[in-house]
Amino acid sequence: MRSVMRWQALVSAVLALVAALWMGGHAGLSALLGGGISLLAGAIYTRLAAADKIASADAVLYRLLRAEAIKILIMITGLWSAFALYEQVVAVWMIGVFIIATGVFSIAVFVPEPSKK
Numbered sequence: 001m002r003s004v005m006r007w008q009a010l011v012s013a014v015l016a017l018v019a020a021l022w023m024g025g026h027a028g029l030s031a032l033l034g035g036g037i038s039l040l041a042g043a044i045y046t047r048l049a050a051a052d053k054i055a056s057a058d059a060v061l062y063r064l065l066r067a068e069a070i071k072i073l074i075m076i077t078g079l080w081s082a083f084a085l086y087e088q089v090v091a092v093w094m095i096g097v098f099i100i101a102t103g104v105f106s107i108a109v110f111v112p113e114p115s116k117k
Helices: 002-023 025-049 057-085 091-110
Strands: none
Touching: 002 025, 002 091, 025 057, 025 091, 057 091
């Protein structure tokens, strides 16, 4: 999961740089906000969904669904807060990078974690 989160951060940073160079500082900051919201929600999801020792499949499912609900709540709250508090937000960049960063997080199931030696 760490490698996916690194990719997510890298994609967000590159897109924020493109936004800043192309449309100015507010676009760059908006892009960073979008990527940051997705990254924060994903990190909290990962922490909450991590299984220590769970006894049953019901408990695993409950843990994953609870983590997903909290992730969505964090995303909604983060986006709402950004729109409410940052008057010069460039919505296209913030929402665009948010969607792309969330998509990068979604491919985590296809990326193997490096083995620990």
